[in-house]
Amino acid sequence: xxxxxxxxxxxxxxxxxxxxxxxxxxxxxxxxxxxxxxxxxxxxxxxxxxxxxxxxxxxxxxxxxxxxxxxxxxxxxxxxxxxxxxxxxxxxxxxxxxxxxxxxxxxxxxxxxxxxxxxxxxxxxxxxxxxxxxxxxxxxxxxxxxxxxxxxxxxxxxxxxxxxxxxxxxxxxxxxxxxxxxxxxxxxxxxxxxxxxxxxxxxxxxxxxxxxxxxxxxxxxxxxxxxxxxxxxxxxxxxxxxxxxxxxxxxxxxxxxxxxx
Amino acid sequence: xxxxxxxxxxxxxxxxxxxxxxxxxxxxxxxxxxxxxxxxxxxxxxxxxxxxxxxxxxxxxxxxxxxxxxxxxxxxxxxxxxxxxxxxxxxxxxxxxxxxxxxxxxxxxxxxxxxxxxxxxxxxxxxxxxxxxxxxxxxxxxxxxxxxxxxxxxxxxxxxxxxxxxxxxxxxxxxxxxxxxxxxxxxxxxxxxxxxxxxxxxxxxxxxxxxxxxxxxxxxxxxxxxxxxxxxxxxxxxxxxxxxxxxxxxxxxxxxxxxxxxxxxxxxxxxxxxxxxxxxxxxxxxxxxxxxxxxxxxxxxxxxxxxxxxxxxxxxxxxxxxxxxxxxxxxxxxxxxxxxxxxxxxx
Numbered sequence: 001x002x003x004x005x006x007x008x009x010x011x012x013x014x015x016x017x018x019x020x021x022x023x024x025x026x027x028x029x030x031x032x033x034x035x036x037x038x039x040x041x042x043x044x045x046x047x048x049x050x051x052x053x054x055x056x057x058x059x060x061x062x063x064x065x066x067x068x069x070x071x072x073x074x075x076x077x078x079x080x081x082x083x084x085x086x087x088x089x090x091x092x093x094x095x096x097x098x099x100x101x102x103x104x105x106x107x108x109x110x111x112x113x114x115x116x117x118x119x120x121x122x123x124x125x126x127x128x129x130x131x132x133x134x135x136x137x138x139x140x141x142x143x144x145x146x147x148x149x150x151x152x153x154x155x156x157x158x159x160x161x162x163x164x165x166x167x168x169x170x171x172x173x174x175x176x177x178x179x180x181x182x183x184x185x186x187x188x189x190x191x192x193x194x195x196x197x198x199x200x201x202x203x204x205x206x207x208x209x210x211x212x213x214x215x216x217x218x219x220x221x222x223x224x225x226x227x228x229x230x231x232x233x234x235x236x237x238x239x240x241x242x243x244x245x246x247x248x249x250x251x252x253x254x255x256x257x258x259x260x261x
Numbered sequence: 262x263x264x265x266x267x268x269x270x271x272x273x274x275x276x277x278x279x280x281x282x283x284x285x286x287x288x289x290x291x292x293x294x295x296x297x298x299x300x301x302x303x304x305x306x307x308x309x310x311x312x313x314x315x316x317x318x319x320x321x322x323x324x325x326x327x328x329x330x331x332x333x334x335x336x337x338x339x340x341x342x343x344x345x346x347x348x349x350x351x352x353x354x355x356x357x358x359x360x361x362x363x364x365x366x367x368x369x370x371x372x373x374x375x376x377x378x379x380x381x382x383x384x385x386x387x388x389x390x391x392x393x394x395x396x397x398x399x400x401x402x403x404x405x406x407x408x409x410x411x412x413x414x415x416x417x418x419x420x421x422x423x424x425x426x427x428x429x430x431x432x433x434x435x436x437x438x439x440x441x442x443x444x445x446x447x448x449x450x451x452x453x454x455x456x457x458x459x460x461x462x463x464x465x466x467x468x469x470x471x472x473x474x475x476x477x478x479x480x481x482x483x484x485x486x487x488x489x490x491x492x493x494x495x496x497x498x499x500x501x502x503x504x505x506x507x508x509x510x511x512x513x514x515x516x517x518x519x520x521x522x523x524x525x526x527x528x529x530x531x532x533x534x535x536x537x538x539x540x541x542x543x544x545x546x547x548x549x550x551x552x553x554x555x556x557x558x559x560x561x562x563x564x565x566x567x568x569x570x571x572x573x574x575x576x577x578x579x580x581x582x583x584x585x586x587x588x589x590x591x592x593x594x595x596x597x598x599x600x601x602x603x604x605x606x607x608x
Contacts, residue, residue: 050501074504085362085496087549091278094550098492102504106488132275154503 001026001158001190002047002065002077007056009042009214015054016042017214024158029184029191031201034211035235040194041082041162043211047192048079048160074102077158078151082166084143086135092146093131096121099153121152124187125179141172148179159183161193165200173197177204199251202226210234226250232258285547292560296344299564303340303571304332308578338469342461343570343584344563345469345476346525347535351562352483353521354536355543355555359490360514361421367537368522370428371515374533375435376406377526378457382439385453386446395456396471400527406435407519411512418508424515458583459532461570472528479521480559486514490551532585535562538596565592 002024009017017039024030024047032040045051047058049065058065065073078099086095099121100114110118122131125145130138135146144164151159161180165173181204183189195201201208202222210217210225212234218225231239236258244251304316311319311328319332350368357366368374380402381395391398413427414420439457443450455462489510492500497507522536539562540554547553569588574581 045498048502050498069504070501070506071504074502079498079502081496081498081502084499085494087494089548090494090550095495098495098499098503101488101492106485132278151502 002058002060004043004047004058005056007043007046007058008054009039009046009051010054015214017046017211020056020211020214020216022047022209024190024192026157026190027184027188028207029181029205030193030207030209031205032192032194032209032211033196033198033201034217038211039214040211042214044079044160044162044192044194048077049073050079050081071102074154076156077160078154078156079160080147080151080162080164082162084147088134088136090135091132092127092135092138092149093118093122095135095146096131096149096153099150102154117155118153121149124152124183125149139172140168141175144168144172144176145179148176148183152183156189158190158192161191163194163196166196173200180204198226202249202251203247223250226252281548285553288546289553289557289560292557292564296560296564296567299567299571300340300344303343303567304336306571306575307331307336308574334465338466339461339464339570340567341469342464342472342529343566345472346461346529346532347539347562347564347566348559349476349479349521349525349562350532350535350566351539351543351558352480352555353518353525355540355551355558356483356486356490356514356518356521357536358540359486359493359551360511360518361425362493362496363421363425364541365537366425367533368518369432369533369536370410370425371519371522372406372410372428372431372435373403373519373522374526374531375432375439376409377403377523378531379406379435379438379442381456381530382442382453385456386442386449389449396527400523403519403523403526406431407515407523411515419511419515421511424511455583456530459530459585460573460581460583461529461566462574462581464529468528472524475520475524479517479524482517483521483559484555486517487551487555489514490555494549532566532588534585534588534592535565538592539565542592542596 004020004022007017007020007022008015020043022043032043034040042051046053049058049070052066060068060073060076096118097110097114100110100117103114122128125148127142127145127149130142135143138146159180164176164180168176177200180191180193184191193205205222207219208222208225209219210230217234218230226241228239228241231237231241231252238255238258239252240255241250241252243249301313301316305311305313309331311332315328316332319329323329353368354366357368357370358364360366361370377399381399384391384395384398410424410427410431411419413431414423416423443453489505492503492505493507493510500507500510525532540558543554543558543561547557565588566584569584573584573587576582576587
């Protein structure tokens, strides 16, 4: 669906990502992992055409994403940044309604179909009871779900999420991850997430892509990628990696820093 | 999983949302009523006061009193100008607040006011023979200053903070030029002062006819910017994600705002305050959805300027005050009152 090759990305003179290839296949959940400042979020921004790369191309279904009309792209993919701003008096339903914007001409108003899709998106994210509440009065997890509902209202094939669980407590983290996982299974939406929590990344994604200092390090199934060696090389952390009996996937337990203190 | 499979959902909006809609519509109707009332009062009061009956007769064209002359030739054009300028400036400010995502944005920030001032003051003081061209010069000066600000702020797109900083710098530069001229030609400063404080006194049908078509065009374009303004409130990334070309949108909205402010300043001189305060008052009354906020801003801006202009010619009659001074005196306390009262929207 999305193929990015030889990306070189930077701000002003500072190059953040170099020589990076990235492929997103239909139906998968990918977690992009790496230490702070490794360029994960930057890659996500470029892949979703929010930002331009200095070199390299991003193809969406075979077309250069910057050549496509940005509105057309908005019908195919939706990207949620790490932090969102909402005016203090927008309700959940009003926010979700903005997801229909790419499907309308500027002179058109909401159609019956738009209304239905808005209610559907609210239902998918289980926000029915909160639909008329102000976003700013919701908890962090509910707010995140409201934004995911807005993204769903775009009816995207690909959902890109930049650290969707940061700032949330563990219950809300799981709520968001379970929601993402269900959207992938039931609606077939392809998901790309930047995640900090490696155990969550392993548990909820089909494929991990590791990036460090703007360069590709490794990719593969969670089992193949989450290893002692990777943790030492990429994160400078000594850790124990075991297969968890309950979920049947690897989990890691940090033991200490790899470089001593 | 398609929308067709879903039963047509009954949307049960909560009472609170219905109440909010009701309140918004009430405020909107109230603003229309308020504008009508103040418009009639502005025709009644002046150096000579008339009854509403006399005003109606004059508007119908019934001869027989001097009311017709004064109302039709002096007060009516003045009122119409106040309505247009007030609405223009309020819309302009509201659009710029969306562009900058900053509640302190006002039309002056684009450089329009200081650019227009410098051009107008230059003509009035240095080339007094060309005074008829003051409106044209002011408009051109405003446009040039606005372009200057935006070209300084441009760097792979338009960043609000850069516009604000460039605006402040350009305003300081051009404002310095105006001050310099005022000092050098301090003997002829009287007319300039009136212009710099904005005045609708002595304006006639001629000015109404010039301003009207541009005002109508500008206001229509402004109303078409409602959706874009709303989306910009969600932040750049969210707006881009929804298929909005954010930099294009910012420039388009800014140009519309600068146009509305430019034509107004060119006709009646500098009138501050409306563009900054009225959008806030509207926000406090109807919330931050531009669908309601922008029309209410236009109505309240018009109302405020009509009231201020009427007061300007009656309070210290026969002395006419520049309307800008009165506006600050009227609007400031009212704004502070709303601010203290608060609401869903907080500044």
